[in-house]
Amino acid sequence: MNESKDLDNIISQLKSIVGENNYIDDVLKMESYLIDWRKQYKGLSPLILKPLNTQIISEILTLCNEYNIGVVPQGGNTGLVGGSIPSESGLEVVLSLEKMNKILDIDTINFTMTLEAGCILSEVQDAALKQERLFPLSLAAEGSCQIGGNLSTNAGGTAVLNYGNAKELVLGLEVVLADGSIMSSLRRLRKDNAGYDLKQLFLGSEGTLGIITKAVIKLFPVPINKVTSIVATTNLESSIKLLAKLREQTGDTINAFEYFDRACIDALINKEGIKDIFDKKYEHYVLVELSSSQKNSDLNLLLENSIALAIEDKNVNDAIVASNETQSAQFWSLRETLPVVLKNIGKYIVFDISVPISLLPKLISESKKVCNEICKNSSSIIFGHIGDGNIHYYLIKPEDMSEANFLDMKSKIKKSVYDILEKLDGSFSAEHGIGLAKKQELRDYSSNTEIGLMRVIKKSLDPNNIMNPGKVI
Secondary structure: OOOHHHHHHHHHHHHHHHOOOOEEOOHHHOHHHHEOOOOOOEOOOOOEEOOOOHHHHHHHHHHHHHHOOEEEEEOOOOOOOOOOOOOOOOOEEEEEOOOOOOEEEEEOOOOEEEEEOOOEHHHHHHHHHHOOEEOOOOOOOOOOOEHHHHHHOOOOOOOHHHHOOHHHHEEEEEEEEOOOOEEEEOOOOOOOOOOOOOHHHHOOOOOOOEEEEEEEEEOEEOOOEEEEEEEEEOOHHHHHHHHHHHHHHOOOOEEEEEEEEHHHHHHHHHHHOOOOOOOOOOOEEEEEEEEEOOOOOOHHHHHHHHHHHHHHOOOEEEEEEOOOHHHHHHHHHHHHHHHHHHHOOOOEEEEEEEOOHHHHHHHHHHHHHHHHHHOOOOEEEEEEEHHHOEEEEEEEOOOOOOHHHHHHOHHHHHHHHHHHHHHOOOEOEOOOOOOOOOHHHHHHHOOHHHHHHHHHHHHHHOOOOOEOOOOOO
16 A cells, blocks of 8 residues: 555556546546535545446445545535545545436335435435425535435535434435445335434444445425515524514424524625615514415415514514515525625634524624634624524634734634533534534544544444544544
């Protein structure tokens, strides 16, 4: 392995395993596989592999395990923590699932879909809809992210409030382990207490324990009725109260409850040229969506009555209920455009954090306080899925501060916010995972017992540390 001749021989064998046209060895054609979406992490690799089926992946891992070659599984490469990027050593191969993109079965009676890991999320949603079924996982990158990546990172998104995270949408998995053995557990069962639920080991493990190759996912009835509204609330506490009241008053038909502050609207106006939502500027906004599969559900009336009561209680200042699907799509485009806009807003420190919903106002208040104490004249942009307690907090570099000085404060700022989270029983990684970006935080804010168990699991399933080496732990 240490000699270039040995590596060349292994690379040649890997090429033979995947077959012609199923690999990239031209450095000029590799860039999109070696750099992350935010362009914060970049690695090197001698070979990008594009296997066509599970058996080929098994042969790849068998060979790589024998010679201690690191393998970096990759889906759509839309992650935000560097989890799908190889190291700079140039000794790890990237294994892309993009050619394993078949939908194998849709069972409309059992409400399940069996599919390969390389299927694009939006195409999975479309395939379900063609059969009058819903796959509810939805996130900004759904046009390019792959279902295998969604499952291996336990993706969240905008519908967690009603349907749960990705791991709650899975019934069965097929996984190739580090030694090439295949765990085939593609059961379509909702009740199965036959031993340990092994699939849960791989959901959220970021490719460090094995490669998800196929899955059985849950489908749901398609909502026949849907109503969307943008509501201006009086403060963050009022937003939380509105959520609780809506859950009570609407029979828990809330499909989404997304928060964004005034700074988000200003960024959209400045960068995208959108028109302000209301005639008057407000500081707090929520995007609310109710949905139901019942034909006679009058969700518009239900939502309008609930908002009217919230206005009486002084929790809401104003609201617009979408009058048609076009206006509803326009409302959603505001939320979905935000990550792209903020990607180019300048230098920032970003947090993907969560606490129990009732503690969100305290989290934001205390975080703003410590950030401003450390970084004078800084500003923030806050949005997220507050229906499930998750916010994305962007701390923006002050205009009069150098980039170097701002980045010098990064460690202290992050520690201060994460200390607040620990006190509030929160998480420093709500939905984006650990990858490369948050390995130190995982060590700092997990107990010795938790870290010890993770290491035991990793060592048991991947004793040679070839699966996505250097990620998570």
